[in-house]
Amino acid sequence: MYITKISIRIHYALTDQMGVVYHGHYAQFYEIGRTEAIRQLGFTYKDMEAMGIIMPVVDIHSNFLRPAKYDDLITVITTLREMPVHHKILFHSEIYNEEEQLLNAGDVTLYFMESKTMTRCAMPANLKNKLQPYFEEKG
Amino acid sequence: MYITKISIRIHYALTDQMGVVYHGHYAQFYEIGRTEAIRQLGFTYKDMEAMGIIMPVVDIHSNFLRPAKYDDLITVITTLREMPVHHKILFHSEIYNEEEQLLNAGDVTLYFMESKTMTRCAMPANLKNKLQPYFEEKG
Amino acid sequence: MYITKISIRIHYALTDQMGVVYHGHYAQFYEIGRTEAIRQLGFTYKDMEAMGIIMPVVDIHSNFLRPAKYDDLITVITTLREMPVHHKILFHSEIYNEEEQLLNAGDVTLYFMESKTMTRCAMPANLKNKLQPYFEEKG
Amino acid sequence: MYITKISIRIHYALTDQMGVVYHGHYAQFYEIGRTEAIRQLGFTYKDMEAMGIIMPVVDIHSNFLRPAKYDDLITVITTLREMPVHHKILFHSEIYNEEEQLLNAGDVTLYFMESKTMTRCAMPANLKNKLQPYFEEKG
Numbered sequence: 001m002y003i004t005k006i007s008i009r010i011h012y013a014l015t016d017q018m019g020v021v022y023h024g025h026y027a028q029f030y031e032i033g034r035t036e037a038i039r040q041l042g043f044t045y046k047d048m049e050a051m052g053i054i055m056p057v058v059d060i061h062s063n064f065l066r067p068a069k070y071d072d073l074i075t076v077i078t079t080l081r082e083m084p085v086h087h088k089i090l091f092h093s094e095i096y097n098e099e100e101q102l103l104n105a106g107d108v109t110l111y112f113m114e115s116k117t118m119t120r121c122a123m124p125a126n127l128k129n130k131l132q133p134y135f136e137e138k139g
Numbered sequence: 140m141y142i143t144k145i146s147i148r149i150h151y152a153l154t155d156q157m158g159v160v161y162h163g164h165y166a167q168f169y170e171i172g173r174t175e176a177i178r179q180l181g182f183t184y185k186d187m188e189a190m191g192i193i194m195p196v197v198d199i200h201s202n203f204l205r206p207a208k209y210d211d212l213i214t215v216i217t218t219l220r221e222m223p224v225h226h227k228i229l230f231h232s233e234i235y236n237e238e239e240q241l242l243n244a245g246d247v248t249l250y251f252m253e254s255k256t257m258t259r260c261a262m263p264a265n266l267k268n269k270l271q272p273y274f275e276e277k278g
Numbered sequence: 279m280y281i282t283k284i285s286i287r288i289h290y291a292l293t294d295q296m297g298v299v300y301h302g303h304y305a306q307f308y309e310i311g312r313t314e315a316i317r318q319l320g321f322t323y324k325d326m327e328a329m330g331i332i333m334p335v336v337d338i339h340s341n342f343l344r345p346a347k348y349d350d351l352i353t354v355i356t357t358l359r360e361m362p363v364h365h366k367i368l369f370h371s372e373i374y375n376e377e378e379q380l381l382n383a384g385d386v387t388l389y390f391m392e393s394k395t396m397t398r399c400a401m402p403a404n405l406k407n408k409l410q411p412y413f414e415e416k417g
Numbered sequence: 418m419y420i421t422k423i424s425i426r427i428h429y430a431l432t433d434q435m436g437v438v439y440h441g442h443y444a445q446f447y448e449i450g451r452t453e454a455i456r457q458l459g460f461t462y463k464d465m466e467a468m469g470i471i472m473p474v475v476d477i478h479s480n481f482l483r484p485a486k487y488d489d490l491i492t493v494i495t496t497l498r499e500m501p502v503h504h505k506i507l508f509h510s511e512i513y514n515e516e517e518q519l520l521n522a523g524d525v526t527l528y529f530m531e532s533k534t535m536t537r538c539a540m541p542a543n544l545k546n547k548l549q550p551y552f553e554e555k556g
């Protein structure tokens with residue numbers, strides 16, 4: 001399992017007239033979370049695009065428990081529970097407020113694709129190598 | 140069953156550097172679809188808020204099949220498959236491009252809540268009355 | 279002078295917790311206005327990009343008089359007051375609500391650039407030809 | 418003069434299909450900059466709203482020199498050049514990339530207003546007191 005954490009300060013643009021963060025913006029929080037998850041492996045999603053691999057989102061499920069509010073410093077915890085096989089990768093995200101209440105949980109599935117041919121491909125080997133240690137069986 | 144349709148032109152702000160609509164923006168398309176669904180009943184969500192009822196989103200599931208692109212005129216088809224019971228309502232959305240290809244399908248669940256007390260409540264009677272004819276059994 | 283008009287319905291995502299449209303979103307309204315201005319000439323900005331010409335924004339000035347609100351049907355009036363010379367074009371936008379009150383006025387300056395070389399260029403001839411009749415002196 | 422600095426990582430949602438940050442998003446960078454400017458005084462804009470004072474934007478001027486790109490870590494330098502008089506305050510923002518190139522410069526004017534009456538008011542005394550030391554004449 002590979003788990004990372006990042007904090008995001010809620011700015012005004014993210015709120016709506018219900019006085020809370022607009023539900024559609026959580027997809028951005030998941031995005032920021034998984035980008036930092038990749039960065040903390042010593043690699044960036046930007047590098048991957050430069051290598052000709054893109055990761056389009058194919059599925060999102062998002063569950064809203066409590067609202068995030070203006071100026072909240074939320075924490076996004078991003079978890080990769082299983083080593084991806086083939087072209088598919090699933091990130092699980094949990095979003096907490098400063099009182100450590102769970103606000104939102106999301107699952108985002110992405111594909112690895114070659115941008116040139118727009119065909120699915122396996123996870124790049126250098127990313128795989130960096131992730132491997134987190135999924136090794138202790139025994 | 141109650142079905143409505145609305146078109147949206149994709150502007151530049153909605154695209155990302157993959158050259159397609161950013162996945163996080165589809166929640167807005169669903170929102171526009173269900174708002175128009177309510178408006179076509181001769182009622183508005185704005186009226187409902189003025190009456191003290193808000194409808195926070197509690198769950199979204201979104202499946203991405205093909206990308207929407209800049210300047211596409213997409214069609215959002217919003218379907219209410221079942222008459223809501225209690226405080227919960229589920230809208231199903233399908234998004235098509237001009238070639239009538241299905242781009243995206245989404246399910247959004249919302250609650251009816253009293254804004255004053257922030258407690259769940261039933262669907263307002265006037266909305267219920269407008270919807271009733273679409274769910275009457277024939278026979 | 280070349281003037282066009284388009285209406286935009288304010289959806290929830292555009293509001294903020296002040297209960298009005300977030301100021302940063304007006305740039306999108308100007309964008310939608312000038313895109314439709316080009317479309318009404320029988321041409322699209324999308325065509326222009328396909329021809330290898332892009333139009334980055336280099337300057338925006340925006341003045342806020344009254345707030346736009348949720349569910350307002352605003353009108354964006356886009357005016358090209360002068361025929362562009364060289365690589366620069368300036369669109370003036372005015373935004374009105376349904377009571378015909380002026381909400382906002384904006385000036386957006388863009389450059390014509392060749393996307394391949396990223397160098398400034400003149401307005402494409404076909405766009406120029408379409409615009410010419412609106413700027414002919416009556417005499 | 419009162420100057421503060423904050424860094425923002427550019428995420429995918431902020432890019433457009435030109436491969437750069439969409440021009441309309443810079444207003445958010447200014448907002449984040451001035452919010453942090455206030456926070457570094459030991460005060461928050463959130464506190465001010467709780468006290469019944471809001472700060473709507475009345476004017477923005479934004480000049481674009483170079484594009485910000487995906488994954489850039491931009492720096493927003495926010496400057497208050499003059500102590501506000503009456504109800505008006507002007508923040509100047511400059512945005513730099515990691516190579517310390519100036520990407521964008523913006524001026525944002527806001528009003529202090531009482532949210533209850535929606536009338537203009539003076540800057541709250543506690544904010545004024547915190548700012549005063551930065552504008553004292555040396556002599």
